[in-house]
Amino acid sequence: ERSNSNFNYGAYHSLESIYTAMDDLAAEYHGLVSKLQIGESYEKRPLYVLKFSTGGPDRPAIWLDAGIHAREWVTQATALWTAQKIASEYGTDPSITSLLDTMDIFLLVVTNPDGYVYSHTKNRMWRKTRSKAAGSFCVGVDPNRNWDAGFGGPGSSDQRCSDSYRGPHANSEVEVKSIVDFIKNHGNIKAFLTIHSYSQLLMYPYGYKCTEPADYRELDTVGKAAANALTSLHGTSFKVGTICSTIYQASGGSIDWSYDFGIKYSFAFELRDTGRYGFLLPADQIIPTAEETWLGLKSIMEHVRDHPY
Amino acid sequence: METFSGDQVLRIRASSDDQIDKLQLLETLEHLQLDFWLHPSNPALPVDIRVPFGSLQAVRAFLGYHDIKYSILIEDVQGILNEEKQEMISNQRR
Numbered sequence: 001e002r003s004n005s006n007f008n009y010g011a012y013h014s015l016e017s018i019y020t021a022m023d024d025l026a027a028e029y030h031g032l033v034s035k036l037q038i039g040e041s042y043e044k045r046p047l048y049v050l051k052f053s054t055g056g057p058d059r060p061a062i063w064l065d066a067g068i069h070a071r072e073w074v075t076q077a078t079a080l081w082t083a084q085k086i087a088s089e090y091g092t093d094p095s096i097t098s099l100l101d102t103m104d105i106f107l108l109v110v111t112n113p114d115g116y117v118y119s120h121t122k123n124r125m126w127r128k129t130r131s132k133a134a135g136s137f138c139v140g141v142d143p144n145r146n147w148d149a150g151f152g153g154p155g156s157s158d159q160r161c162s163d164s165y166r167g168p169h170a171n172s173e174v175e176v177k178s179i180v181d182f183i184k185n186h187g188n189i190k191a192f193l194t195i196h197s198y199s200q201l202l203m204y205p206y207g208y209k210c211t212e213p214a215d216y217r218e219l220d221t222v223g224k225a226a227a228n229a230l231t232s233l234h235g236t237s238f239k240v241g242t243i244c245s246t247i248y249q250a251s252g253g254s255i256d257w258s259y260d261f262g263i264k265y266s267f268a269f270e271l272r273d274t275g276r277y278g279f280l281l282p283a284d285q286i287i288p289t290a291e292e293t294w295l296g297l298k299s300i301m302e303h304v305r306d307h308p309y
Numbered sequence: 310m311e312t313f314s315g316d317q318v319l320r321i322r323a324s325s326d327d328q329i330d331k332l333q334l335l336e337t338l339e340h341l342q343l344d345f346w347l348h349p350s351n352p353a354l355p356v357d358i359r360v361p362f363g364s365l366q367a368v369r370a371f372l373g374y375h376d377i378k379y380s381i382l383i384e385d386v387q388g389i390l391n392e393e394k395q396e397m398i399s400n401q402r403r
Contacts, residue, residue: 011400012393123311124390125344125359155348163344199347248350275320275357275382278346280389283396 009081010287012073015045015117018080018110022048029087032100038108039178042131045113047178050083052090052105060308062191062301063183063263065108068143068175068254069127070115071279072197074271074289079109079195081290082297095302102305103190106182112143112175125279127163129173136160141167144196145252146176149260150208153251166252176254183258191265191304192258193297198279199247200238201270202227202296205259207243208251215264216242222303223267230296234288236272238296243268265304269293313390315362318383321372323352331375332356341367359386 007021026035032052039047053059066079086105089096099105110116114130128140138161145156148170152158156166171177183189204219206212213219220240227238239246243253247270255266272289273281281289323329332349335341344359360368372379383389 008400008403012397121310124393125311125313125386159339161339247354248348275318275346275355277389278318278357278359278383278386280386280393282392283400 007084009077009084009290011283012077012286013080014120015110015113018076019046019048021080022050022083022109025050025083025087029090032090033083033087038182039174041112041114041175042129042173043114045117047108047113047175048110049182050107050109052086052100052107054090054100058188059104060102060188060190061104061106061186062193062304063106063108063189063258064193064195064297065111065179065254066195067109067116068111068194069196070112070119071125071127072271073119073279074281074286075195075197076110076116077286078271078290078293079107081287082294083107083109085290085294095298099301099305105301108179111179114175115140128165129175131167131173133160133168138165141165141173143173143176144254145250146170146173147180147252147254147257149253149256150206150251153208153249155207155248155250156252164250170252179254180257183261183263189258189263190309191267191300192255192263193265193267193269193300194254195269195271195293197271197281198273199270200236200272200274201246201268202230202238202240203243203246203255203268203270205242205256205266207249207253208256210242210244210249212242213259219265219267222265222300225303226267226296226299229299230292233292233295236292264309265300267300269296313359313361313386315365316359316386317362317365317381318346318357318359318386319368319372319379320382321356321358321377321379323349323356323377325352328352328375328377331371331377335368335371343368357382359383
């Protein structure tokens with residue numbers, strides 16, 4: 001018999017432990033949660049998505065992913081807590097219930113499993129994938145510079161050893177291509193939310209260019225409402241804006257691709273902290289981080305539900 | 310496992326576009342093996358860099374020479390990493 005009730009969400013876990021917890025969630029909430037494999041990583045680890053659905057064909061859906069940059073451990077931990085939150089509160093929380101009665105949610109808890117394992121075993125500060133290229137000593141590509149959105153432009157590097165190396169071509173990383181293929185095949189994704197950590201930002205397109213997207217006003221309003229909701233719990237302050245205006249120009253990023261693909265509600269979260277711990281955020285901050293992030297996520301998801309397009 | 314003993318994280322506050330240009334130059338110096346957590350973009354935003362112990366003197370000298378202000382966010386990355394490892398061991402035991 002499997003149960004998720006003993007899992008410690010307030011601790012950092014190995015990939016194996018996270019995957020087991022995902023199995024347990026799917027078993028415990030079997031009518032609501034299922035685990036899908038959308039591909040495998042460069043080193044042949046499965047890429048698992050949790051699907052939350054109350055049934056019905058061709059339903060609109062929300063995409064969530066976490067931890068594309070391996071070392072941002074609080075994001076993978078936040079995603080797993082979020083999965084448990086969604087599953088356990090369907091049927092009791094009116095907002096989650098109404099959301100899942102209308103739409104599906106897909107949640108990729110560990111977007112870059114090779115990098116995650118590498119950050120656990122070899123280099124805690126690892127950020128990239130683990131793909132190898134002939135003739136180069138340096139390994140890996142920054143998977144958030146590898147999307148087909150201004151690929152090769154400013155804010156990404158063509159140097160293989162750089163931490164922001166963009167890769168040889170767009171979608172060269174199987175971890176990225178698997179998501180792109182899944183979203184294209186699904187065809188009815190209405191929101192694309194990606195969770196990163198460090199520096200407390202909530203961003204919308206664009207990053208590959210410093211111009212405002214067509215839906216700027218709405219995205220800014222939705223983003224600010226989400227940030228306010230997030231801040232209301234512990235007072236954590238978030239800055240909201242386009243990637244280019246809030247942080248810097250960065251090409252080949254995921255939400256630029258998703259927005260240009262037609263997914264209007266494309267947002268990227270950068271969770272705690274402001275520098276005191278960097279990517280080594282103490283485990284006792286996982287649950288507060290997840291709790292506040294949930295309020296922001298929920299605010300955006302409610303807007304998506306109430307504003308079909 | 311790669312260690313980070315003596316590595317520090319510096320928060321740099323550039324005061325002009327010229328200083329941002331200098332920091333962007335610093336970013337290109339691959340031999341220093343700097344890990345930019347926040348890249349230089351405009352003077353309104355801080356720049357955070359994890360500096361390996363072996364590059365600390367060179368980076369501080371560079372910042373001092375160009376009169377760029379900075380503070381130390383993390384004194385010793387390995388120290389925090391050790392605490393994290395300890396935390397994980399005790400959680401696993403629990």
